[in-house]
Amino acid sequence: MEVDIGNALAEAADPGVDRSALEELDERVAAAHERIERGRADGEFGYAALNLPERTDPDAIREAVAPVADAETVLTVGIGGSALGARTITTALGPDAGANHLVLDNVDPEHVRRVLDDVDLGSAAVNVVSRSGTTAETLANFLVVREAMEEAGVDWSERTVVTTGESGPLAELATERDLPRLAVPEGVPGRFSALSSVGLVPAAILGIDLDGLLAGAREAADGLAPSLFDCPGYAYGATAVALEDRGATINAFMPYSERLEPFAEWFAQLWAESLGKDGRGQTPARALGATDQHSQLQLYRAGRADKLVTFLRPRERPEQRVPDVEHDDLAYLAGTDLGELLDTELRATEASLAEAGRPSVRVEVDALDARGLGELLYGMEAACVLAGELTDVETFTQPAVEWGKAAARDALAGESTERTRTLEEKSELHVD
Structure with a gap:
């Protein structure tokens, strides 16, 4: 797993992170890493993951x-x-x-x-x-x-x-x-x-291949280090927090692979449920490249400057050649490959955001195989845990979720509780 945060720097985007601020943040990352390692060693709740x-x-x-x-x-x-x-x-x-x-x-x-x-x-x-x-x-x-x-x-x-x-x-x-x-x-x-x-x-x-999946995750675990400059997962988590602090309160997660579309949904739960507390947390938005660059990119580039766009891609793709066609307007497609086209679409979207001064981060794995996916899953979990440490939230709890579950159970059981009374007292204004 490799993370490129260049387009999230202040020299490229607003909001963006100054290089000097990144150096200062790295000191906090080192302290957070020490806490994470202590939690892992003791098998503490959450850190045990x-x-x-x-x-x-x-x-x-x-x-x-x-x-x-x-x-x-x-x-x-x-x-x-x-x-x-x-x-x-x-x-x-x-x-x-x-x-x-x-x-x-x-x-x-x-x-x-x-x-x-x-x-x-x-x-x-x-x-x-x-x-x-x-x-x-x-x-x-x-x-x-x-x-x-x-x-x-x-x-x-x-x-x-x-x-x-x-x-x-x-x-x-x-x-x-x-x-x-x-x-x-x-x-x-x-x-x-x-x-x-x-x-x-x-x-x-x-x-x-379960063994390959776990081996990839172990490689990512072995790569945890007390610096965002040495650990891709920490680089992502720290950059996301720094951008949130500067106004990027939405994280549009955009894989350029159909097989990774559910990964964006998995990421959305991880990020929202773990970090959305105490008035903190980026709102995850799910998108799919290249499909959604034909619609959502309009908002990401020209709407409110409150978004980080996270691109995700495997470097290796299967080959699928585009057939030649006798039409001058389509000559630029001749001899290309669908994977090449998809990667070019990603780079064009990245450049579009950069030209407008909007931050983005690119996350890559060598291949979408068992090792690559294991590394990616673990890397994003580590990023999330680090983000929780940096924002001082209870990363591993979900009190708002539990409240809703309890309210539904009470209502289905016909019990009168403070939660069910809140359900019954819902404010209404009907428009027919």
Whole structure:
């Protein structure tokens, strides 16, 4: 993983970071790194996530999924961190760019019905994930899936793998029905759990290289250093914080690869849920290059100067030559390659922003393979943890999220609480 912050410097952009300010910031990075390393060494809550490349046992995961290794499709039932990491990995590395990995991470009845109608449940593996085993959306969807399998004459207990905590309804069910079961790692918030059983079960079933993925992450872990000038993840996190302090309160994350589109969604949860506290935090916006440069770039270049644009690209791409055509207006395309065109589009977008004085950062990996993706996932997690240290927020908690979950549970249970009263007292002004 390599990070280029040149177009985020004050000499290139406004808001931008002076080189002298970057040197001063580096002293804070060194102190933050010391705190992060202490947290890792002690296995503290949250910091333990940065130890997953060493802690995760790929053989244990492959052994657990062996009973469903013949599955043609994986159906993950989870939400948030219990699903986003898994989808990110299978879309980036899967044999069919994630088409054989379906995810039920919402309780939209139309969507759930359509997914279940389209999948061959007899040849599918169900991957149900919930740390507590009580997540309302996950449990509701799992019950619907179970019923659909029974109606299709499929023994759901022979096609289901459970990833959950030590106790709770899912843990009890796994014991009662002798289901393959993997543990959610201790001390790791869901959004930081992609490199554990939480994110790797579908990948294991689909034959993705878990060893390479974890090896890439270990390389990134070994590269953590007490300076933003020596550590790509820290360079990204520190630059993002410096730009936020100078008014770039939106982070438009823009991969130039279809296979990395879910990575932007994974990043959005990581960045928002971890750093959006105490009046702080950049708002992540998801975009896809080159598609969205034909629309959103207008705002990024000429709208309010409150955005950092993060470009993400693999350096290596498969070849796809553009055929020659006998038309003068299209002569410039003759002999080019789609990958070359896509990379040129990125550089043109980067230049467009720079010409307008708008900051951007480019993140690159050598190739979109298992090692590259492992390095990228770990690097962004390290960037997020560093950003939390620099902004002095509780990176690993999510009180606003928990409030909403509790309010929904109370309302569904018909309980009268302070949270449900807030629901009932909603301000209304109807316009028909």
